[in-house]
Ligand SMILES: Nc1ncnc2c1ncn2[C@@H]1O[C@H](COP(=O)(O)OP(=O)(O)O)[C@@H](O)[C@H]1O
């Protein structure tokens with residue numbers, strides 16, 4: 001029965017059709033997003049001005065950091081870093097990280113960074129700031145001085161580790177750096193987080209720079225920077241892409257303060273007193289009163305913030321540099337620090353870096369598609385967004 | 399539905415595994431109400447035919463009908479009336495005999511739940527397994543499993559029972575019971591299609607026989623028809639065997655063999671009395687003359703050529 | 711038919727043992743925490759450090775520990791066995807000579823495997839909950855976001871998480887069902903299915919394959935934890951469910967295309 005055999009073969013068309021339909025559904029949104037918004041053309045100067053005039057006071061949304069620095073052995077770095085807290089700088093070197101943010105003026109902000117089965121939340125209600133880390137249930141409570149020198153920066157308490165920056169922050173900083181070393185242009189409009197945007201493109205002139213261009217997507221209506229992308233030379237995809245995936249300019253609701261849950265370890269840092277700012281002695285873990293909650297909670301004596309950081313912990317500030325100096329300018333700046341003690345082995349750097357040597361000496365080079373970092377055998381560290389030879393040259397001169 | 403004359407009918411049914419035709423263009427005709435012996439040495443394609451009949455495997459060519467309905471399209475309507483035992487029984491060893499029957503009964507939408515208990519009890523009693531019904535099948539002997547398999551085929555009244563080598567692995571006592579059971583079922587009006595490589599089994603209980611060899615259907619019909627087809631022989635005891643053979647040859651009898659004082663030849667429609675007259679008139683001293691009807695075994699060997707060896 | 715199928719599955723010693731071991735995982739975790747006399751120092755699986763404060767977390771810790779390896783293994787065993795196991799026993803030919811049809815039999819098998827996935831994750835949650843209640847105090851539940859919810863809501867969210875984990879396993883289960891229609895050797899089908907789970911997990915951890923990460927059925931396996939945030943974060947859970955639905959659609963239809971036409975020779 002050849003006919004029925006053909007009918008039997010035809011059944012395989014069903015899964016094929018299903019798979020085709022699914023991929024169509026999955027890729028259709030990306031195809032349709034190729035459409036560009038209909039916006040009047042403006043010059044780079046007009047756009048920069050628009051950003052400078054931007055005055056968005058309240059918004060809430062979700063932003064995403066996607067980084068792909070092309071570090072060869074990043075997993076070893078991650079493995080070494082995994083044992084730390086939920087906030088790990090090395091984590092941000094690869095992959096996609098999402099955070100939600102709510103801002104209501106300079107005094108009220110909250111940021112929530114969900115990780116895999118953990119979460120870091122930061123709250124700021126004007127006179128207090130809290131940092132909650134679900135790993136270890138630790139809370140750092142900052143009591144802020146009444147007079148704030150920089151209102152814009154208040155969302156980040158000075159000592160709270162805050163590696164993710166909001167796009168507007170980063171873009172404004174970058175715009176300030178526009179100098180004759182940079183070619184500034186505006187590309188075709190696009191959509192970011194469903195908003196029509198202009199994209200400002202900053203391209204360094206220097207051949208030594210590893211950066212091809214930096215793109216800043218700006219909301220065409222209110223001038224709020226919504227996305228920053230950094231594209232390295234020789235690549236089309238950005239190595240760093242920080243941008244909103246969702247944004248809402250209405251006043252966010254919800255609380256901007258935080259009540260430490262029972263059982264958590266609270267470290268209070270009173271920034272109104274001068275001494276506390278620097279002294280670790282004043283940090284005292286504050287047990288939550290067991291009687292306050294319905295549970296019998298034991299006070300967790302271990303895991304003081306700061307104390308848990310053993311010598312093997314991969315914190316970049318393991319011990320401060322004796323001296324730093326900056327060589328070069330603008331895009332090709334190289335920072336050279338000497339006397340930095342980095343726990344190289346624990347950091348997994350050995351696997352990620354390659355040995356190099358030259359007239360300037362010898363060391364190990366950590367090469368990423370954006371930054372190059374040179375760990376010299378004499379204890380110096382040089383880093384910059386420049387190619388390896390420019391970095392070696394800077395070391396030789398400096 | 400008018401009762402069809404044939405319970406199973408195939409035309410040009412072929413199943414190939416790769417290049418080899420396990421079933422090679424067979425035209426079966428199983429009359430309703432018959433006990434049909436499907437005879438053939440191991441590997442001759444009996445089980446393969448049964449699998450195709452029941453829709454377990456796709457035929458390469460040909461068409462077939464079961465209970466008058468075209469298969470496999472009508473499987474849903476036909477299968478409730480067909481009980482089957484295919485290439486030995488198979489059960490879930492971690493379930494009891496009864497639980498196994500419940501599971502298989504519930505696997506079809508045709509089985510009434512309200513009568514399930516009663517039907518299972520009856521089927522178990524019929525195959526003599528009532529005593530061990532609540533034992534795990536893991537603990538059953540092969541013969542017990544074979545009986546449970548039969549019980550499964552008997553969970554509802556069936557118009558057609560397809561039994562593939564049902565006495566395989568059973569003791570003589572069990573074999574006899576199965577034989578009686580088959581006769582009972584046939585007496586109740588079911589058509590029984592029974593495959594076997596054992597001639598004696600088929601000979602004892604079947605009204606019809608089909609003979610398979612190397613995937614081909616060599617012959618089918620009633621037992622009497624098949625025996626006749628094998629050819630009746632003439633046997634002559636005489637003092638002059640050579641002359642007798644000469645005369646018989648002249649009469650047109652074939653396959654003459656002379657062994658001492660005995661002459662054998664195929665009758666092929668000649669009447670023994672005519673032969674006798676001719677021999678006597680020619681002066682041959684006939685001590686005895688008889689027509690020998692072949693056994694089914696002779697027919698079987700004649701047809702398959704190699705008896706009961708595995709063909710391939 | 712589904713009931714008979716379920717009864718057949720859950721009466722099997724192998725299945726009972728697997729469920730028992732699944733329930734024992736969080737119980738063993740809780741016991742280890744109990745015997746070591748206090749919270750581990752923030753290391754080890756998430757939620758485990760909370761167990762000594764609130765026994766309820768043993769259930770979540772159990773899910774976290776079981777999802778990378780043991781749950782997929784168990785699901786591979788049961789889904790890989792679904793058709794191949796019947797073929798191996800020979801019972802498949804008897805099921806198919808019942809007038810139910812192959813599509814229906816396959817659908818019943820699929821439903822049974824799905825029920826098993828749920829039973830497996832609920833076994834983990836229950837085992838954890840019972841051990842936690844026996845060994846430790848229980849009370850209000852602190853979410854990952856640092857807020858506090860009532861014990862009842864915490865337990866409800868834990869079982870919802872077990873449901874999400876069960877749903878997360880359905881993609882793998884449908885792969886197992888398809889593989890199971892390809893062979894008469896159940897062990898082979900189980901191993902192949904478990905192999906797919908390992909492959910997916912490995913690819914998900916290799917940065918070079920980042921482009922396909924969102925398409926791997928293991929990618930969102932930890933999304934169930936998002937139920938323990940406040941507000942509950944649905945993005946990954948929804949992405950997970952959509953992805954699993956996609957896998958189910960493709961592999962279930964492949965299983966159907968294969969099973970409804972194949973020669974049953976066992
Ligand atoms: N799955 C299969 N693949 C290839 N050949 C097979 C398969 N099943 C049966 N055969 C072959 O088909 C022939 C007929 O087998 P079968 O129908 O089981 O014979 P019988 O039941 O008469 O003993 C045998 O030669 C056997 O080797």
Ligand SMILES: [Mg+2]
Pocket residue numbers: 441444445446485562563
């Ligand atoms: Mg056979």
